[in-house]
Amino acid sequence: MADTTTDTTALIPVTVLTGYLGAGKTTLLNRILTEQHGKKYAVVINEFGELGVDNDLVVDTDEEVFEMNNGCICCTVRGDLIRIVGGLMKRRDKFDGIIIETTGLANPAPVAQTFFVDEGVKAKTRLDAIVTVVDAKHLPARLLDSNEAADQIAFADVIVLNKTDLVTPEELAAVEAQIRAINKFAVIHHTQRAAVAIDEILNRGAFDLQRVLAFAPEFLSGDDDHEHNEDVRSLSFEVEKPIDPEKFNAWIGALLQDKGPDLLRTKGILSYAGEDRRFAFQAVHMIADGDFIGPWKDGDPRVSRLVFIGRNLNRPQLRRGFEGCVVD
Amino acid sequence: MSQTVRAEFMLQTRGVQRDLGAFVVAARFSRDGRSVAFSVGDGTVRLVRLSELSDWREVQVHDGAGLALAPDGDSGFVSGGDDGALRRVTGDGSVSDIARFGMKWVEQVAAHALDKGRGLIAASVGKMVHLFDETGKKLKEFTHPSSVTGLVFDTKGKRIAASHYNGVTMWFVAAKTDTPRKLEWKGSHTGIAIHPEGEAVVTAMQENALHGWKLPDGQHMRMSGYPAKTEALSFSKGGKWLASSGADAMVLWPFFGGGPMGKAPIELAGGDGVICTQVLCHPKEDLVAGGFTDGLVVVADIGSSRILPIAPPDHGPVTTLAWSPDGTRLAIGTETGFAGVMDFARR
Numbered sequence: 001m002a003d004t005t006t007d008t009t010a011l012i013p014v015t016v017l018t019g020y021l022g023a024g025k026t027t028l029l030n031r032i033l034t035e036q037h038g039k040k041y042a043v044v045i046n047e048f049g050e051l052g053v054d055n056d057l058v059v060d061t062d063e064e065v066f067e068m069n070n071g072c073i074c075c076t077v078r079g080d081l082i083r084i085v086g087g088l089m090k091r092r093d094k095f096d097g098i099i100i101e102t103t104g105l106a107n108p109a110p111v112a113q114t115f116f117v118d119e120g121v122k123a124k125t126r127l128d129a130i131v132t133v134v135d136a137k138h139l140p141a142r143l144l145d146s147n148e149a150a151d152q153i154a155f156a157d158v159i160v161l162n163k164t165d166l167v168t169p170e171e172l173a174a175v176e177a178q179i180r181a182i183n184k185f186a187v188i189h190h191t192q193r194a195a196v197a198i199d200e201i202l203n204r205g206a207f208d209l210q211r212v213l214a215f216a217p218e219f220l221s222g223d224d225d226h227e228h229n230e231d232v233r234s235l236s237f238e239v240e241k242p243i244d245p246e247k248f249n250a251w252i253g254a255l256l257q258d259k260g261p262d263l264l265r266t267k268g269i270l271s272y273a274g275e276d277r278r279f280a281f282q283a284v285h286m287i288a289d290g291d292f293i294g295p296w297k298d299g300d301p302r303v304s305r306l307v308f309i310g311r312n313l314n315r316p317q318l319r320r321g322f323e324g325c326v327v328d
Numbered sequence: 329m330s331q332t333v334r335a336e337f338m339l340q341t342r343g344v345q346r347d348l349g350a351f352v353v354a355a356r357f358s359r360d361g362r363s364v365a366f367s368v369g370d371g372t373v374r375l376v377r378l379s380e381l382s383d384w385r386e387v388q389v390h391d392g393a394g395l396a397l398a399p400d401g402d403s404g405f406v407s408g409g410d411d412g413a414l415r416r417v418t419g420d421g422s423v424s425d426i427a428r429f430g431m432k433w434v435e436q437v438a439a440h441a442l443d444k445g446r447g448l449i450a451a452s453v454g455k456m457v458h459l460f461d462e463t464g465k466k467l468k469e470f471t472h473p474s475s476v477t478g479l480v481f482d483t484k485g486k487r488i489a490a491s492h493y494n495g496v497t498m499w500f501v502a503a504k505t506d507t508p509r510k511l512e513w514k515g516s517h518t519g520i521a522i523h524p525e526g527e528a529v530v531t532a533m534q535e536n537a538l539h540g541w542k543l544p545d546g547q548h549m550r551m552s553g554y555p556a557k558t559e560a561l562s563f564s565k566g567g568k569w570l571a572s573s574g575a576d577a578m579v580l581w582p583f584f585g586g587g588p589m590g591k592a593p594i595e596l597a598g599g600d601g602v603i604c605t606q607v608l609c610h611p612k613e614d615l616v617a618g619g620f621t622d623g624l625v626v627v628a629d630i631g632s633s634r635i636l637p638i639a640p641p642d643h644g645p646v647t648t649l650a651w652s653p654d655g656t657r658l659a660i661g662t663e664t665g666f667a668g669v670m671d672f673a674r675r
Binding site: 069 | 371410433454516556557
């Protein structure tokens with residue numbers, strides 16, 4: 001039998017836009033679409049969208065989430081996206097990316113998990129980044145009255161902190177501190193009318209294992225002082241001794257199984273004993289992905305780093321667990 | 329199959345093939361068996377008369393991609409697309425609207441011929457199934473709890489079954505009041521087949537398994553072990569076998585002698601580690617056609633397991649197969665735009 005031909009064309013990047021109704025999601029979307037970039041995007045919107053979307057290829061969908069029958073209680077998937085990606089691949093006129101706008105109250109997890117779970121979707125597309133638009137004036141109230149506002153910030157790789165003209169500098173600093181307490185690692189852009197450079201939003205590669213911790217500028221800066229357990233927060237850990245892969249797999253596997261519903265995103269770069277390459281790891285709830293990426297650079301310290309964003313995070317327990325993964 | 333000697337592929341000697349330049353979404357024969365149509369990802373339908381296999385006619389039908397195709401009348405077709413249009417394409421290539429659904433995709437189309445030239449056309453748009461008569465007059469709408477992923481009439485055209493999240497809904501087409509039969513099983517059902525004698529309904533599921541319900545009692549069946557998602561399900565003539573894709577062979581479950589529960593399926597044309605994407609049973613004989621991710625198409629004799637190679641593994645994943653009503657022709661389409669019509673007729 002002849003060799004199987006494999007499709008070597010690059011996977012189509014998918015950007016997920018989340019944010020509350022009125023935060024400026026559709027404004028950002030229209031800005032992306034109307035800017036002269038010579039690129040074509042397929043846009044997936046839901047029928048409760050606020051404003052019209054100006055694009056040739058707009059797919060109107062109902063967000064249809066279902067639970068996978070795989071024993072993973074928090075593994076929910078957007079079945080409508082699986083069908084839409086399959087349908088879009090049939091078109092002759094190809095496009096440079098897919099942008100998915102979620103409803104205001106959407107939990108980003110099912111969208112993200114769709115791109116990890118479905119083989120057909122994985123074969124054609126890659127999740128590029130989750131972009132969350134928040135309203136500087138109304139975010140504090142949203143954080144008080146719902147979990148979704150915090151989830152959307154927790155999942156974000158990029159946060160567009162919009163409508164900064166409606167708040168005082170003090171209010172802006174306070175709202176940014178609130179965002180940072182939830183997600184220390186996302187890139188934050190201050191905007192008015194969602195004016196942000198497109199290349200800060202698209203093609204970020206945030207779910208690319210190669211860049212799994214690229215969005216952690218404040219990685220080593222002071223740990224958080226935020227201690228309300230019900231709230232979403234982010235914790236980071238590092239160990240200097242090499243990691244034993246078997247111990248790490250056993251620990252992280254059990255941890256994700258046990259605490260998966262509380263662990264929104266987990267990312268790490270690990271230095272395995274006897275290995276010159278870096279091992280990158282990421283998870284959305286219980287669904288994990290990991291692989292070796294490029295070698296450690298000469299002179300760089302071989303430090304293993306792990307980041308958790310979630311609820312009910314027990315810092316001492318997580319630290320002990322991670323430190324217990326080093327080689328004896 | 330042979331690793332060293334390249335088998336002779338019958339399409340090269342007894343068929344016709346074309347590069348259609350875009351994803352081949354579906355192939356269907358007309359009910360009179362005189363022509364075959366290919367719905368393509370560029371929004372065209374390509375019409376081929378079997379009496380003139382070299383003449384491929386191109387008709388622009390959708391502003392976007394076609395998504396579903398079914399026969400209509402004696403010689404025509406109905407086509408659903410991602411432009412929200414459900415359109416009729418006559419055998420001579422004229423196109424007209426049956427309905428338009430705005431930005432929503434027309435994802436599934438099923439058709440059934442009744443007697444005296446009457447017929448039924450069903451199309452799914454999101455959660456809704458719209459039912460039309462042969463003139464395109466709207467008869468009914470059926471609403472489902474989530475988007476419809478598979479749509480099929482029973483052999484007599486009395487019932488229509490739709491798959492969706494958490495099961496299947498079966499509607500009596502002519503009922504005055506719509507009280508559907510609901511077959512429930514938690515999870516995402518992504519395709520459907522109905523036993524030709526009405527003895528069972530089977531769905532494909534997201535988790536690489538099949539689920540079924542014996543009728544009329546609704547007893548559950550579960551068929552698992554597939555390495556990939558099942559995209560195609562097809563009962564053999566009389567319903568003796570259910571052929572399925574999603575493994576590195578055509579997998580056929582026995583629907584006789586107490587099966588499929590507790591019985592092993594037979595596997596045909598396997599052994600290469602290449603996933604089967606399409607299967608379709610022959611309309612008259614115990615034969616099954618299968619297509620694979622590498623473009624290989626074979627026809628297998630279910631009784632003897634003998635394999636007849638049809639198209640070589642050169643053309644990308646097989647996306648559609650269609651038998652002519654008399655079973656003398658097989659149409660093939662792939663993701664890379666390859667299309668072929670194989671002629672089995674005695675010469």
